[in-house]
Amino acid sequence: MNYKRLETFVWVASLxxxxxxxxxxxxxxxAISARIAGLEAELGVKLFEREGGSSPIMLTSKGKELLPYVEKILYQTEQLRKRAEISTAYSGVLRLGVSETIANTWLPAFLSRLHQDMPNLDVEMTVDVTTNLSVGIQDRTLDLGLLMGPISEPNIVNRELCTFALSWAASPKLDLPDRILYLEELVKWPIITYARATKPYIEINQKFRELDGPPAHFFASTSLAASRSLAIDAVGISTLPNIMIAKELEEGSLRKIRAVWTPSNLTFTASYSDEPFNLLAEVATEIAVKAAQEYSKNQGSD
Incomplete structure (x- = not known):
């Protein structure tokens, strides 16, 4: 029985x-239509109701009955491949979504390992904010996301990767006092931070809204590199991962600002949908976990 036909049946049923x-x-x-027609001819049954138009294609009663068996066949086939460790057999395209924090830290090490273990694999990479990556994982336009997780949705697998601490940082040109500052003292300058709808932005915005006095003004950006540049140029006070400003702190173009409150650490996960099956993402996740652990080990704790 043709594997591609079975795989196509499961994906048409799922999507x-x-x-x-x-x-x-x-x-x-x-090609999809031909595979389904071939499978129906081989099995001697009709698997889908084709009503046309924009309506979703529906499984027939026989299609619903056979779907769990086909899923089991595919799962066992993929598990056999995995257990045999024939990673070179993995081919096709991995649609990868990546948070910028990871893109600026251990992504190169991950991609290098991925290519070493799966040389026949192509990667389509999207660097975006977690909100958008999460949508891509859930609607299956992305196979795997390395993002600020977890994604708390059914059928989404989350594996913890790493945690990065955040700090307030600013240019020495702002001449901020060298002491612990109240948040009310920071609102004199724009707060340079993560994009709206991200966890850090929501947390920081809520904290400043609780204050009395003048409101804070936020310069929110999807680019951490841009935020870092704005901070270096003394545009405002930024909140950035320690790991992304280590060089600037050493050179003196930025300095850490001590405050009574600092945003929570950022936790990153490898997240993917496990329905109908997603062994490629599962194997890539194992590689990502190892790359993240190795990076954290080399960096040490902040």
Missing amino acids: GNFRKAAERLHTTQP
Whole structure:
């Protein structure tokens, strides 16, 4: 029985759409239709109701009955491949979503290991904020996300990768007092921080809203590199991962600002959907965990 036909059946059933299944499997809609027609002919049953239009393609009663068996066959096949450790057999495309913090730290080490273990694999990479990456994981336009997690949704697997501490930092040009500062003292300058709808922004914004006195003004950015540059140029006070400003602190272009409150640490996870199956993401996640652990070990604690 043809593996690609079985795989196509599961993805069409999961996504409810030939076009989406074609995109997921990196092929054409006619190829998807041909695989389904071939499987139906081989099994001698009709698997889908094709109503046309924009309505989702629905499984027939026989299709619903057979789906769990096909999923089991595919899962066991992938597990056999995994247990045999024939990583060179992995091919195709891994659609990878990455948070910028990771892109600026241990992503190169991860991609190097990934290519070493799976040389036949292509990677399509998206660097974006976690909010957008999370949507991509849930609607399966991304296979794997290395993001500020976890994603608390059914069928999403989250593996912890690393934790980064945040600090307040500013240019020495701002001439801030060398003592512990109240947050009310920081609002004299723009607060340079993460993009809106991110966990750090929400936490920081809420904390400043609780204060009496003049409101804080935020310069929110999806680019940590841009935020760092703004801080160096004395535009405002930034909150950035320690790991991203170590060089600037050593050179003196930035200095840490001590305050009565500091934002929570950032926890990153490898997150992916495990339905209908996602062994490629599972194997890539194991590599990501090792890369993150090695990076943290080399960096030591902040």
